[in-house]
Amino acid sequence: MARIAPSILAADFADLYGDVRQVESAEILHLDVMDGHFVPNISFGPPVISSLRERTDLYFDTHLMIEHPSEYVEAFQNAGADRLTVHVESEDDPGAVIESIHDHGMDAGIALNPDTDVGRVEPYLDDVEVVLVMSVQPGFGGQSFMPKTLDRIERLDAMGAAEIEVDGGVNSETGPKCVEAGAETLVIGSSLFGQSDVARALADLRESVGIEAKSQ
Numbered sequence: 001m002a003r004i005a006p007s008i009l010a011a012d013f014a015d016l017y018g019d020v021r022q023v024e025s026a027e028i029l030h031l032d033v034m035d036g037h038f039v040p041n042i043s044f045g046p047p048v049i050s051s052l053r054e055r056t057d058l059y060f061d062t063h064l065m066i067e068h069p070s071e072y073v074e075a076f077q078n079a080g081a082d083r084l085t086v087h088v089e090s091e092d093d094p095g096a097v098i099e100s101i102h103d104h105g106m107d108a109g110i111a112l113n114p115d116t117d118v119g120r121v122e123p124y125l126d127d128v129e130v131v132l133v134m135s136v137q138p139g140f141g142g143q144s145f146m147p148k149t150l151d152r153i154e155r156l157d158a159m160g161a162a163e164i165e166v167d168g169g170v171n172s173e174t175g176p177k178c179v180e181a182g183a184e185t186l187v188i189g190s191s192l193f194g195q196s197d198v199a200r201a202l203a204d205l206r207e208s209v210g211i212e213a214k215s216q
């Protein structure tokens with residue numbers, strides 16, 4: 001069953017909880033952490049996640065676009081993250097970071113950029129709870145979905161990925177195609193928080209992807 005993971009990258013940071021409370025029914029929240037090195041942008045880190053943790057029980061799906069994830073596993077655990085997804089292109093050994101994430105009691109994911117061969121995540125498929133497929137170059141919201149992602153999702157599905165999450169440019173047009181290709185979790189930022197009525201936009205997106213409201 002597909003699900004939508006709202007990405008707060010496109011939310012109003014001055015009224016962050018105001019936006020988050022409008023997507024409480026989603027059950028999962030996508031948190032984009034950027035360090036200005038792995039990607040040319042800086043977003044937010046553990047303090048923001050920790051503050052949100054005090055306000056919501058949403059599952060915190062934390063996407064680490066940082067060069068050295070191994071150095072921050074404990075900080076994100078303390079902040080209340082439920083899952084840490086690290087990039088296979090990061091400077092650290094993915095296998096060791098995944099093990100550390102599990103040792104800290106969190107779920108682990110492996111992410112790959114649009115131009116990275118899908119074969120690079122194969123060694124980790126049995127060890128992670130999710131594979132995050134970037135469908136835009138990481139670093140910024142509001143970009144257009146790269147159509148080649150659909151083949152990549154199909155290949156990862158055939159390789160036996162447990163859960164496939166697609167991230168970037170997902171909307172009512174591209175979302176259903178991702179689900180058909182084998183994705184389960186759709187990260188949606190600007191098509192959700194960029195809208196005047198966020199809760200309505202979430203309901204409409206669910207409908208376009210064929211998700212029953214009560215299952216979300």
Ligand SMILES: O=C(CO)[C@H](O)[C@H](O)COP(=O)(O)O
Nearest residue numbers: 138139141142168169189190
């Ligand atoms: O990881 C990301 C960017 O690096 C974001 O999760 C992604 O871009 C979501 O935003 P949008 O739906 O606006 O594309």
Ligand SMILES: [Co+2]
Nearest residue numbers: 032063167187
């Ligand atoms: Co993301």
